[in-house]
Amino acid sequence: MAFRLLAAENFPAHRTILDFRQRHLPDFRDLFVQVVRMAAEVGLVKLGTVAVDGSEVKANASKHKAMSYGRMKQEEKRLRQEIRELMGKARKTDAQEDKRYGRDCRGDELPAELGRREERLQKIQEARQRLEARQAEEDREAGREPGDEDRTGKPGRPFKRRFGEPEPKAQENFTDSDSRIMKRGSSGFEQCYNAQIAVDESERIIVATGVTQSASDVEQLIPLLDEVKKNTGQEAGCCLADAGYRSESNLQALESREIDGYVAMGRVKEATTQVASSDLEATGRMARKLRTKRGEKTYRKRKWIAEPPFSWIKSAMGFDRFHLRGLTKVTSEWDLACFAANLRRMHGRVVWT
Secondary structure, X not given: OHHHHHOOOOOOOHHHHHHHHHHOOOHHHHHHHHHHHHHHHOOOOOOOOEEEEEEEEEOOOOHHHEEEHHHHHHHHHHHHHHXXXXXXXXXXXXXXXXXXXXXXXXXXXXXXXXXXXXXXHHHHHHHHHHHHHHHHHHHHHOOOOOOOOOOOOOOOOOOOOOOOOOOOOOEEEOOOOOOEXXXXXXXXXXXXXXEXXXXXXXXXXXXXXXXXXXXXXXXXXXXXXXXXXXXXXXXXXXXXXXXXXXXXXXHHHHHHOOOEEEEOOOOHHHHHHHHHOOOOHHHHHHHHHHOOHHHHHHHHHHHHHHOHHHHHHHHHOOOOEOOOOOHHHHHHHHHHHHHHHHHHHHOOOOOOO
8 A cells, every 4th residue: 555655556567567577688697696696695505515407387389389390391282282272263263353344443452361371381481491490400410411311332321311301290389489399297298498497505596597498408417507606606516416417428527527416317227237338437436426325315405405496486486387489588587587586585584784
């Protein structure tokens, strides 16, 4: 009531808040970092132990608005045929109307059914081109080059598909082309982004964030730790991560940076096989480390450090899906959500002066 009285019943409309948020999206990263540093100054961030985790957050897009590469090619063929038939009918109708009313009385507007098909054809072609461009980039990173599907006279088996040609099941979403189909708990497959956090053990303050289009976490461990150092000015002393972050290169990076890492091995049988493999030395050392009493006790802390912040954000704060579209905007929106979660966590734990 006091605020309403002081503002003389003036209040911002939802559109005003939305415009403000979109206008200042790039600033949310700076605000997030400022709050993390503030928490460190008042003793809420120790960086003795940091746990990392990822969770699929639903995108502002429907999986029913996605189409596979194979279906795109079929739809393009069908739409082209329908457009040719409609154009033929239009020309025939034009000739009849010219004969009846004269050439100067013909309407030039595009038939609605033809316009709808041409618009859909264009969207499908654009989506197909995005898929092909993305596949070409992935092929180059894998060491392929245009024309290498013809391996005549070269060692090795021929490739199953041409360079830059996606698998028939590869999908693209028409609503948010940056989102990807991911398995989201018991709700099945949804259009999602993989949201990442690094959480400090002391008061479970989120000290680093990230968003990726990949459902896999394995490539996110080192970037998250880099963000921790960038945001706080110091390296994490200990890092806890589940099996999704396990790779030989990640474990080697933890050792080279002198971070006391505890990364789960996953299935016991698979871990035993890797320990026996001579070319996975860091994996073997991690497996043996986790089998010690100290290793088991330390790793058990990961669940109650890394997972609660996702529950606070999704359940308590009600942020269970992104509202913006595109990886850049979604990343800023995730920074805002984690920024707000940190403020709520800090509230009541610090005596402000």
